[in-house]
Amino acid sequence: xxxxVVCLALSVQVLVAxxxxxxxxxxAMYVLGDSILDVGNNNYLPGADVFRANRPYYGIDFPGRxxxxxxxxxxxxxxxxxxxxxxVRSPPPYLSLAPNNLSLVLAALTTGVSYASAGAGILDSxxxxxxxxxxxxxxxxxxxxxxxxxxxxSPAVTALLSKSIFLVTFGSNDLFVFAAAEQASNRSEAxxxxxxxxxxxxxxxxxxxxxxxxxxxxxxxxxxxxxGVLGCVPAVRVLDAAESCSAGLNQLAAGFDDALRSLLAGxxxxxxxxxxxxxxxxxxxxxxxxxxxxxxxTDIAGACCGSGRLLAEADCMPNSTLCxxxxxxxxxxxxxxxxxxxxxxxxxxxxxxxPKYTExxxxxxxxxxx
Numbered sequence: 001x002x003x004x005v006v007c008l009a010l011s012v013q014v015l016v017a018x019x020x021x022x023x024x025x026x027x028a029m030y031v032l033g034d035s036i037l038d039v040g041n042n043n044y045l046p047g048a049d050v051f052r053a054n055r056p057y058y059g060i061d062f063p064g065r066x067x068x069x070x071x072x073x074x075x076x077x078x079x080x081x082x083x084x085x086x087x088v089r090s091p092p093p094y095l096s097l098a099p100n101n102l103s104l105v106l107a108a109l110t111t112g113v114s115y116a117s118a119g120a121g122i123l124d125s126x127x128x129x130x131x132x133x134x135x136x137x138x139x140x141x142x143x144x145x146x147x148x149x150x151x152x153x154s155p156a157v158t159a160l161l162s163k164s165i166f167l168v169t170f171g172s173n174d175l176f177v178f179a180a181a182e183q184a185s186n187r188s189e190a191x192x193x194x195x196x197x198x199x200x201x202x203x204x205x206x207x208x209x210x211x212x213x214x215x216x217x218x219x220x221x222x223x224x225x226x227x228g229v230l231g232c233v234p235a236v237r238v239l240d241a242a243e244s245c246s247a248g249l250n251q252l253a254a255g256f257d258d259a260l261r262s263l264l265a266g267x268x269x270x271x272x273x274x275x276x277x278x279x280x281x282x283x284x285x286x287x288x289x290x291x292x293x294x295x296x297x298t299d300i301a302g303a304c305c306g307s308g309r310l311l312a313e314a315d316c317m318p319n320s321t322l323c324x325x326x327x328x329x330x331x332x333x334x335x336x337x338x339x340x341x342x343x344x345x346x347x348x349x350x351x352x353x354x355p356k357y358t359e360x361x362x363x364x365x366x367x368x369x370x
Contacts, residue, residue, distance in 0.1 A: 025086030026165045026221065026367050028112035032137045032214075033169040035118030035337060036225070037078040037090070040069025041132060042118045044095035050130050051118040056318045057305050061327065061340055069093070071118055073304065073333045074340035078114065080347030081167060081223070085367055090114055094140050105151045108144050112164060115140050121174040122203045122210075134170055134210055145217055161218030162273070165367060168211075169225035169281075171260075174203060175252050176230065196252060204259055208267060215271045222274065223363050225350070226260050227253040228281040232289065234303045234312030235335035243301060243310060257282050261359075277366040279350040280357050288331065288345075295345060298329040305334050 031037050035051065043054045052069065053059075059067035061074035070076045078090040091112035097104040107113055119131035126133065132140070148157045178199055182192050211222065230236065230253045231246030240246070261278060268274050292300045304323035305316035311323065312335040323330055328341040338346065349357045352364040361369070 025084075026163055027160055028108070028110065028164040029082055029085055029087060029091055029167055030112045030141060030164060030219070031078050031091060031114040031116050031167045032134070032141070032210075033078075033116040033167070033225075034120045034131075034173055035071045035116075036076065036169055036172075037114065037116035037167065038069065038071065038118045038120075039076065039078060039090045039093050039114050039116070041093040041095045041114065041116060043069040044093070045117075045130075045132070047129060051127070053118070053316075057316055057320065057322060060322075071334065071337040072340050072343060073327055075343060076340075077225075077338070077343040077346050078116065078167060080344050081351065081363065084347055084351040084363065085165060087111055094144070098140075101147060104144060105147050108148050109152060109157075109160065113141075113144055119173055120170065121177070122170045122206050123174055126174045126177050131173075134206065138210060138213055141214070142217060158218055162220045164219075165221050165223050165363075166214055166219045167223045167225075169227075170207065171203065171227050171256050172230060172253075174199070175227070175249065175256065179246075179249050179252065196255070200255065200259055203256070204263055207260070208263055211264075211267055212271065215274055220273050220275060221366050221369065222264075222276040223279070223350075223366055224260070224264065224276060225279045226257040226281050228285045229253065229289070232285070232301075233336050234301065234306070234310045234332050237301055238308070238310045238312040238335070253282060275361075275366060275369050277350075277358050277361050277363050279363070280359070281346065284346060284349050284357050292331070296329060296341075297331055298325060299323070300331045302330070303332050303335045304330040304339060311335070 042050050042052050053071045054067050054069050056067055059065060059070065062068060082090045091114045092107055094113050094115045097107055097113065115137040117132035119127040120133050121127060122134050124133045124135055182195060229250050231249035236246050236249060237243045264276055264278055268276060288295050289300050302310035303312045304327050305320050306312055307314045307320055311321055316334040327339055330339050331342050333339040350363050352362055
């Protein structure tokens with residue numbers, strides 16, 4: 001065992017040296033978030049109501065046509081960001097590694113680990129019992145870090161984490177749940193605005209605490225993705241007779257994004273050494289919808305796998321209808337999630353695309369920062 005510890009410690013030192021020198025990317029990536037980034041954690045959760053993508057037609061364009069737990073026809077956004085960073089694909093899901101201490105430690109010290117979970121929110125109450133909320137993802141990372149420290153020692157792990165990327169996105173599910181509850185309650189516009197203000201105060205108190213906690217555990221480089229135009233996902237469009245976007249939900253998402261921008265700008269000066277890149281999913285999606293042909297899309301409203309109008313009245317299942325056109329021509333794969341190609345274009349825009357989609361630096365600059 002002592003020999004293994006020494007070997008792991010030396011391996012980490014080599015990785016850190018490479019990251020500082022010849023490697024174009026960071027030594028590892030740690031992922032916290034929801035279904036946009038989940039690569040299979042939910043497959044390991046108990047319960048019939050857990051959100052899972054472990055069935056056809058998910059993964060139909062993944063190597064081997066395997067449904068891996070990604071909410072995509074193939075790779076997802078986390079995969080393409082990881083590829084841009086120099087990794088083969090997204091780091092593996094934590095729950096697939098946790099039963100084997102050696103597997104977990106080796107992954108954590110070489111590629112990183114994904115804690116992302118479909119349905120997850122900033123609030124523990126969001127989709128409770130169906131996912132791994134932000135608070136639990138933090139606990140899992142802390143447990144991973146403890147094992148890393150035991151195997152490789154504090155100096156090596158501290159250096160590794162400080163040079164690694166922490167990819168984070170949260171908030172979509174909190175807003176979906178909130179909007180559905182508000183609509184069912186028939187509250188006045190003034191009451192809804194008050195409710196939204198109360199929600200945002202709670203969300204950003206917890207979001208700020210999470211970033212601060214990750215920083216205290218050694219994170220320094222944060223790649224954070226804001227919320228897209230939630231009111232335009234097929235599951236929301238199909239609720240409208242004209243299949244239009246929900247202006248109210250988009251307004252909520254825009255308000256969240258403004259608050260997130262302010263939060264990060266305020267946190268960075270108080271956390272020495274913290275560097276971040278905030279990616280604008282909202283702006284990117286708006287621009288895509290304004291000129292879909294420029295990105296090769298023929299359908300920006302409907303899902304590619306599902307049933308009913310816009311193929312958005314039910315989840316993607318083995319007996320669902322598949323879109324007739326090329327899947328690469330669809331922004332959405334199922335009624336909530338982007339297609340593989342949309343994920344690719346998103347990652348490209350955030351990594352080294354037009355400056356307007358990331359601030360204050362892009363993901364490539366974040367990875368190369370010292």
